[in-house]
Amino acid sequence: MPPPIDLPQGTLDLLILKALALEPQHGWGISVRIQQISSDVLRIQQGSLYPALHRLQRRGWIKARWGLSDNNRRAKYYELTASGRQQLQAETGAWRKLAAAVGAVLETV
Numbered sequence: 001m002p003p004p005i006d007l008p009q010g011t012l013d014l015l016i017l018k019a020l021a022l023e024p025q026h027g028w029g030i031s032v033r034i035q036q037i038s039s040d041v042l043r044i045q046q047g048s049l050y051p052a053l054h055r056l057q058r059r060g061w062i063k064a065r066w067g068l069s070d071n072n073r074r075a076k077y078y079e080l081t082a083s084g085r086q087q088l089q090a091e092t093g094a095w096r097k098l099a100a101a102v103g104a105v106l107e108t109v
Contacts, residue, residue, distance in 0.1 A: 004043060012044065012052050013061075014095060017080065017088040020062060024079035026069055027053060053078060061087050 056062045061084035069075040
């Protein structure tokens with residue numbers, strides 16, 4: 001298995017917001033969704049995921065509720081708030097701008 005990729009500061013928050021944009025999800029489901037969509041390149045560890053979820057809740061970008069998972073176990077489900085959707089749009093734009101700038105430098109230098 002290749003070594004894990006360290007994410008730049010703030011990237012995990014963006015990935016979580018994006019993972020929740022489609023539908024509410026419990027923590028493990030968020031982690032699995034990111035891993036699947038990234039073709040197994042991004043693996044979010046619980047030690048990083050849950051502090052990020054709590055941070056996003058404190059900022060008011062996501063909210064949580066208790067529910068039952070697919071295997072009938074009690075789980076906390078997270079979903080985007082209206083301000084979370086706005087933050088996702090802002091961060092997506094900033095990330096695309098940064099990625100384009102880095103890409104341009106890598107192509108010319």
